[in-house]
Structures are given as structure tokens and as C-alpha cells.
Amino acid sequence: MERLEGGSAVPAHLRGGVVALGNFDGFHLGHQAVVGRAITRARAERRPALVATFDPHPVRYFRPDAPPFRLTTLEQRQRLFGTAGADAMIVFHFDAALAGLTAEAFVEERLVGLIGAAGVVTGEDFTFGRGRGGNAQVLADLAQRHGFSAEAVAPVTLEGDPVSSSRIRSALQQGDCATAARLLTRPFTIEGVVQHGDKVGRTIGYPTANIALDRYLRPRYGIYAVRARLPDGRLIYGAANLGIRPSFDPPKELLEAYLFDFDEDLYGQTIEVEFHAFIRPEAKFDSLDALTAQMDADCVEARLRLNSA
Numbered sequence: 617m618e619r620l621e622g623g624s625a626v627p628a629h630l631r632g633g634v635v636a637l638g639n640f641d642g643f644h645l646g647h648q649a650v651v652g653r654a655i656t657r658a659r660a661e662r663r664p665a666l667v668a669t670f671d672p673h674p675v676r677y678f679r680p681d682a683p684p685f686r687l688t689t690l691e692q693r694q695r696l697f698g699t700a701g702a703d704a705m706i707v708f709h710f711d712a713a714l715a716g717l718t719a720e721a722f723v724e725e726r727l728v729g730l731i732g733a734a735g736v737v738t739g740e741d742f743t744f745g746r747g748r749g750g751n752a753q754v755l756a757d758l759a760q761r762h763g764f765s766a767e768a769v770a771p772v773t774l775e776g777d778p779v780s781s782s783r784i785r786s787a788l789q790q791g792d793c794a795t796a797a798r799l800l801t802r803p804f805t806i807e808g809v810v811q812h813g814d815k816v817g818r819t820i821g822y823p824t825a826n827i828a829l830d831r832y833l834r835p836r837y838g839i840y841a842v843r844a845r846l847p848d849g850r851l852i853y854g855a856a857n858l859g860i861r862p863s864f865d866p867p868k869e870l871l872e873a874y875l876f877d878f879d880e881d882l883y884g885q886t887i888e889v890e891f892h893a894f895i896r897p898e899a900k901f902d903s904l905d906a907l908t909a910q911m912d913a914d915c916v917e918a919r920l921r922l923n924s925a
Contacts (some may be wrong), residue, residue, distance in 0.1 A: 617698035622668065622708035623728065630704055631732035633664030636883055638742055639781075640669050642687035643696045646739060646772040646779040646802050653769050654737040655701045663734055667697045668706040670714075676831075677710045678914075685780060686831045687800075706731065719750025723758045726918035734919035735765040742768070773797060791894030803843070803890035806832050806871055810882040813872070822911055824857075824872035825882050827889065834869075841893040841918035844875055847885050852878050855911075856889060860897040874911075876919065893921040 620626055626633075636654035639899050640647045651667055658665035671690055675682055688696070694705050708714060708726070717725065727733045736759065744750040751757075752768035759766035771778040779799050787795040788804055796801045808827035825844065837859030844852045854875040860867035873889050896919050901907040 617694065617702060618704040619694055620704055620706045621728070625634045625730045626666075626704070626706065626732070627714065630664045630666065632734045633666045633703070633731070634658040634735040634737065635666045635668050635700075635706070635727065635731060635733045637668045637727075637736050637738050637744075640667065640693060640697075641672060641673060642781045642784055642800060643693060644779050644781065644784060645774060648700065648783050648801065649772050650737055650769045651697065651700055651702065653767065654735070656714075657735055657737070658703075659701075660824075661734070664703045666704050666706055666731070666733075668708060668731075670708045670710045672709050672710055674715070675823040677715060683834070684692065684831050685785060685833050687784060687804065687833055689807060689831075690883075691788045692805070696819060706830065716746055719745030719754050720758060723755070723762060728762050728764070733764050735767070737767045737769060740768045740770055741874060744856065764910055776832070785833050788833060788835040788891075791838060793835075793840070793891045793893050796891075804835065805845075805888045805890045807886060808871070809884060809886050812883060813870070818862045821908070822874050823879075824874050825887060825889075827871045827873070827887070829858075829869060829871060835891060836894060836897070839895040839896040839918075840891050841892050841895060842873055843890045843892060843922065844873055845888040846882070847887065852876065853919065853922045854878075855895070855915050861898075874915070876915070892925060893918075895921070 634654045634657045636651040638650060640649065655665040690707065697705050710788060727736060737754065738752055738755065740752050742752055756766045775906045784796050784799045785811050791805065806827060810825045813826040835858060840856050840858060842854050842856040844854055846852065854873050856871060856873040860869050871889060895914055901910065
């Protein structure tokens, strides 16, 4: 699957494609419906299937001080789009130039000029262009004028409510991994490079793989039953602390994953940590012995949760 810069013309073999257009952060059930519709149309019309996304997220551009909220990185989205069947991911860099384009200019310059789109599929609630001047109806009108098709996909509902990234974020901030996984169709996953830490865990028999949280949403601080995917594809069960480590000074926000029955060097390697179940909130302990006893209990509970999933 190819990754293309949205400010440049797509290669000739990808022009004339059907484009799924949206932010697609999380690539949840609703996003999958939009992308799936674009891919289905592309295959039926024997055209390239393209997914266009934005980075940084427009919210980050307009509100640079907003708390971290991302559910996926670009790399994760690229893999997810590829697994869904897309031929390429187009990344529109959201900057002042893009933010200043009117809806009509975005269609003329980007969708028609640079991509040569034969069709565009969005969600019904998609907005675009300066001041959010464009929506699904505006896109349909502009598409007719410029000779391509436009289609808007209705929201997907689950358990009576629309599936949305905000609903997933709310579930994760409450520690509700099960609801988030149902909406995403997979566990919420943080990917990152394993970094060196203080190595306190190693001294008490609990060495951890430490990952910075970067731009990811912060789920509820606490202890989780997790599963780690290693670079070679192995899946290892474990327990992880996500938070500020209140028993240690100074506090440091980290994801620290202890992997069961595992003793290999992961420093500098990129791993994924899947969140399967919230076990308990973070707590401060007066001694390493008390902390170790609680970690023993947490690991027993994590194994039970993972084995029963």
C-alpha cells in the first residue's frame, strides 16, 4: 500500500480513483463503512481505491493546546486502510494553506487537480473548507459541476447510538475497554518505541517495556490487562500501568507494560500494546514490598481477564 503526500499530484496509475475522504481517527465502525463503500465502488468500477486523511488533525491545528486525543497514529491508520483493501493513503498536511482553502478551491485544487478523483465517499457529517463552508451537499453539488461522483454514507449505530470517535474516547477515559473495542472492532492500541526507564521494576522482579504516550488519548490512569504485539508478530499477555507512577518521585507519565513469561531485550524496538480490561486505578504505596504484593495480585487478575476473553 502506498502513502502519498496530499500536496502533490498522485502517480498516474492512481489517478481516476474512488476516494474515501475524512479524518478517520480510530478507523472505527463508522469509518470502516465509509472506506468500505469507497473500496467496493472502486473494485466494481475497476479503479484505484484511495483513502485521504488529515495530519495533524484539524482540531490540533486550530487548538494547539488541546489535550492529547488521538486514537491512532498515521502508521496505524495506513496498516488498517491497507488491510481493508485500499491501494493508497493520501495525507493532507493540515496547515494554514489548507485551512485557508474554500470548499470549492479544495475540490478544484486537491480532489480534481492533484488526485483526479472519479468518485468521493464521505460520512454524512463530513465538513471541509475554510470556516467549514463545505458539507456533503456542497460536495455533491461541486462534484456534479466538476464531473465526478459524490456519495455520503449514513452514520453507523451500535447499541442504539451512533458510533463516533468521541464516544470511544469517553469510554476509554472511563476505563471501559470493552465498549471501545466494540466500537473500534479491535482493542484500543498504543504503539511506540520501547525506551529505557529507571529500571526499578527490574529490581523487584517486574521489568517493564516503557512507551511514551505522545499524542495518544490518555485512557483512565490505572492498571490494565494487556496484550503486546512484538515486531516479529508474537502476541504476549501482560499487565500494564498507564499513568504518572505515584509511588515514584518525580511523577512521570508513561505506559509501562510487564509481559508475562518474557525476558528479552526490547529496547529501541516498536511494539503495540492492546488494552483489554481495566483492573484498578493507580495508587501510591508506602513501600516497595507493598507495591510488589499489589503487582502480584494485579498480574493474577490480568491473567484471569485475558484467559477468559
